[in-house]
Amino acid sequence: MSLDDWLARDAVTVARELIGARFLVDGVGGTIVETEAYDAGDPASHSFPGPTARNAAMFGPIGRAYVYRIYGAHWCFNIVCDRTKGGSAVLIRSLEPTDGLDHMRDRRGLTDPRALCSGPGKLCQALAIDKALDHAPLDRPPFTLQPRPPARDLAIGPRIGITKGADTPWRFGLRGSPFLSRRFP
């Protein structure tokens, strides 16, 4: 099964199954421990109002990166999936660092491994993800994305930092991981 086929499912399914996957940029990264689904037709999704210059990647091919700047200061990294409805993606919120820890420490100016990738903005800084990777395909360098068998103990809760759709439980995480951006309810 190709990566694109694996990603060609609805955002909630992909978000659940990405927990435990291996994700690297230029050999730096680790295991995904927290994601959020943003589905087409979801008021919280950037794709909800329709295509714009910023969210164009969400309306493009499956298996590409959607990278955007938030609060004028941080990057957020998403994986574009399910195109049947146009505009679905999964936000990668945190990683358990396993590869290239020295690069991450240099970029983040920190040493505590729990603080390197425990949030969408932190993870992008640690992995040097920015606008240049918007639209980039995930099945080739600099990316490595390897799905793994689904995590056994999945935590589920409402998504973080949004005002619309705030009750929809589309945040997924590896229960008990010390590398989450926040605890689950």
Added chain:
DNA sequence: GGTATGATTGACT
């Protein structure tokens, strides 16, 4: 042209 807002983080009480 102007203005409102945010899928966050880090510092502080």
Added chain:
DNA sequence: GTCAATCATACCA
């Protein structure tokens, strides 16, 4: 727990 920084983006005139 609370709060402000900070600017690209989106939208309106």
